[in-house]
Amino acid sequence: MEGVSNEACSLAGHWGLGKLIAFYDDNHISIDGDTEIAFTEDVLARFEALGWHTIWVKNGNTGYDEIRTAIKEAKAVKDKPTLIKVTTTIGYGSPNKANSYSVHGSALGAKEVDATRQNLGWPYEPFHLPEDVKRHWSRHIPQGAALEAEWNAKFAEYEKKYKEDAAVLKSIISGELPAGWADALPKYTPESPADATRNLSQQCLNALAKVLPGLLGGSADLASSNMTLLKMYGNFQKDTPEERNVRFGVREHGMGAICNGIALHSPGLIPYCATFFVFTDYMRAAMRISALSEAGVIYVMTHDSIGLGEDGPTHQPIEHLISFRAMPSILMLRPADGNETAGAYKVAVLNRKRPSVLALSRQKLQQLPGTSVEGVEKGGYIISDNSSGNKPDLILIGTGSELEIAAKAANELRKEGKAVRVVSLVCWELFDEQPDEYKESVLPASVTARVSIEAGVTLGWQKYVGEKGKAIGIDRFGASAPAGRIYKEFGITAENVIAAAKSL
Incomplete structure (x- = not known):
C-alpha cells in the first residue's frame, strides 16, 4: 500500500533481480479496519507491470505444500524478481479476534491466548519447545555446515586460480580497507x-x-x-x-x-x-x-x-x-x-x-589557507589566528561557503589591530566528541566575543557562540536571485560579520 516501497520495487523489476523473492501478506486488514476502505487495487497486476513474476497462494493459513511449491517456482525464475501473494487470516486461530483490526496492533491478552491455544490444540506451556519441533529445525545444522564446507572448498580453488580477485572479494567481505x-x-x-x-x-x-x-x-x-x-x-x-x-x-x-x-x-x-x-x-x-x-x-x-x-x-x-x-x-x-x-x-x-x-556547494569557492584533512577529522579547528596565548579578541566561526566570508572579515578586522581567530566548524558531531582540552584550545571559554556565519537557520549556534555572541544566518525561506545578490540581500556578508563583531 505504501507508495515509497514502489520505488524500490520498480527498480528491482528494471534490474531483473531474479534472486529477490518478496512475500505479500494479503490479510485485508489494516489498523483502521478492512483495507477496502482505502485500498482496492490489483496488487499482482501492478507488480506484473513493474516486471515481476507473480504467484498467488490462496490458502496461507494451512496450505504449507502450496507455499513450498510457490517458493520452488520463484527460485526457478532467474530473470526477474517474484512476488508471492499469500492470502491469510490475520490472527488465525484466535476464536474472538481473528480477521479483525484489533489483532493488528495489540496483544491478544491472556484470556484470548488461552482460548487460541485450545482452539489450535496446542497443549504446551508458554515458551516450551517440543522435542519433535526442535529436531525438525535442528536438521538444518548439519546441512548448513555441509554447504559452508562446500563453499569454502570452492573458494580455496578460486583463490589459487585468481589470487588478486579473491583478495578483493575477501576485503569486501571483511571490510578491511586497502593500506594507504x-x-x-x-x-x-x-x-x-x-x-x-x-x-x-x-x-x-x-x-x-x-x-x-x-x-x-x-x-x-x-x-x-x-x-x-x-x-x-x-x-x-x-x-x-x-x-x-x-x-x-x-x-x-x-x-x-x-x-x-x-x-x-x-x-x-x-x-x-x-x-x-x-x-x-x-x-x-x-x-x-x-x-x-x-x-x-x-x-x-x-x-x-x-x-x-x-x-x-x-x-x-x-x-x-x-x-x-x-x-x-x-x-x-x-x-x-x-x-x-x-x-x-x-x-x-x-x-x-x-x-x-x-x-556541497553549487557556487565556486576559494581554496583557503589553513584548511586540512586532519582538521576535518576533529570536526572543528583553527584555520587562521593572529593572537597569542589562546587569547584572541574575537572568534569568527563558519562552515562551508561561509568560511570564506569569515576569513575575509577576519582579514579586515586584523587591519584595525584586532586579534582574530577563524574556526571552521565543519562537523559539530565530531567536534563535540573531542576531548575538553582540545575544544578549549579552539573555543576558549574566556573568549565570549564570537560570531558565527552560516547560510541556514541560526538555531543551535548558541551552543558555540554563547549568550554574548552573535549568530548570522537565515531564519526565513530563501528567494530567487543570483547567488551574489541573494547573499547581500540576506546579510550573509563579510560586512555584516564585521559589524556584528564590532557590536560585541
Whole structure:
C-alpha cells in the first residue's frame, strides 16, 4: 500500500533481480479496519507491470505444500524478481479476534491466548519447545555446515586460480580497507583554482574508486548536477552488474533504502547516493534508518544553500543542516574547499557504522589557507589566528561557503589591530566528541566575543557562540536571485560579520 516501497520495487523489476523473492501478506486488514476502505487495487497486476513474476497462494493459513511449491517456482525464475501473494487470516486461530483490526496492533491478552491455544490444540506451556519441533529445525545444522564446507572448498580453488580477485572479494567481505587508501585523495593549495565543492567531491569520488573496490553509487536522476559519476565505470544494469554507476532514477527514498541494504550486506561495500540537499525531505526516513541501523551510507547532497541561486526557495535548504545535526548517530559535514571535501570523504569512508551527509556547494569557492584533512577529522579547528596565548579578541566561526566570508572579515578586522581567530566548524558531531582540552584550545571559554556565519537557520549556534555572541544566518525561506545578490540581500556578508563583531 505504501507508495515509497514502489520505488524500490520498480527498480528491482528494471534490474531483473531474479534472486529477490518478496512475500505479500494479503490479510485485508489494516489498523483502521478492512483495507477496502482505502485500498482496492490489483496488487499482482501492478507488480506484473513493474516486471515481476507473480504467484498467488490462496490458502496461507494451512496450505504449507502450496507455499513450498510457490517458493520452488520463484527460485526457478532467474530473470526477474517474484512476488508471492499469500492470502491469510490475520490472527488465525484466535476464536474472538481473528480477521479483525484489533489483532493488528495489540496483544491478544491472556484470556484470548488461552482460548487460541485450545482452539489450535496446542497443549504446551508458554515458551516450551517440543522435542519433535526442535529436531525438525535442528536438521538444518548439519546441512548448513555441509554447504559452508562446500563453499569454502570452492573458494580455496578460486583463490589459487585468481589470487588478486579473491583478495578483493575477501576485503569486501571483511571490510578491511586497502593500506594507504586515503593517500589517493586529492590535495589542494591556496593557489589551486576556485571550484564548487560538488566538483571537488567528484574528484574525490573518482580518486577513491581507483583504490576502494567496494565503492559504488549514484544519484536520483541528477548525476550530471550532483557530479557523482565515476568516469572509469559504466552503468550498473542487469547485463552489466560489474559496473559501479547506479542509476536510481527519481526515487530518493528508494535510493536511500537500497544504499542501506548495500551497506548492511557486506562491510566492504561502501555505497554513496546523491540528490539536492533540499530533497533529503523525500528520503529522510531512509536516512534515519541508516543512523538507526549503523549503515555507513555516504549521502552526497549538493546545492546546499541559497547559493544555488535562481531555483528559488523551493530548492534552497534553510532548516536542513540543523535537522540532521539533531538526528542521532549521523555525521553532518559541510566542507568549505578542496582539502575539507577530501577530509569529509576520509571521515565518511572510515565511519562504516555511522552514515555521513556531505553538504556541497553549487557556487565556486576559494581554496583557503589553513584548511586540512586532519582538521576535518576533529570536526572543528583553527584555520587562521593572529593572537597569542589562546587569547584572541574575537572568534569568527563558519562552515562551508561561509568560511570564506569569515576569513575575509577576519582579514579586515586584523587591519584595525584586532586579534582574530577563524574556526571552521565543519562537523559539530565530531567536534563535540573531542576531548575538553582540545575544544578549549579552539573555543576558549574566556573568549565570549564570537560570531558565527552560516547560510541556514541560526538555531543551535548558541551552543558555540554563547549568550554574548552573535549568530548570522537565515531564519526565513530563501528567494530567487543570483547567488551574489541573494547573499547581500540576506546579510550573509563579510560586512555584516564585521559589524556584528564590532557590536560585541
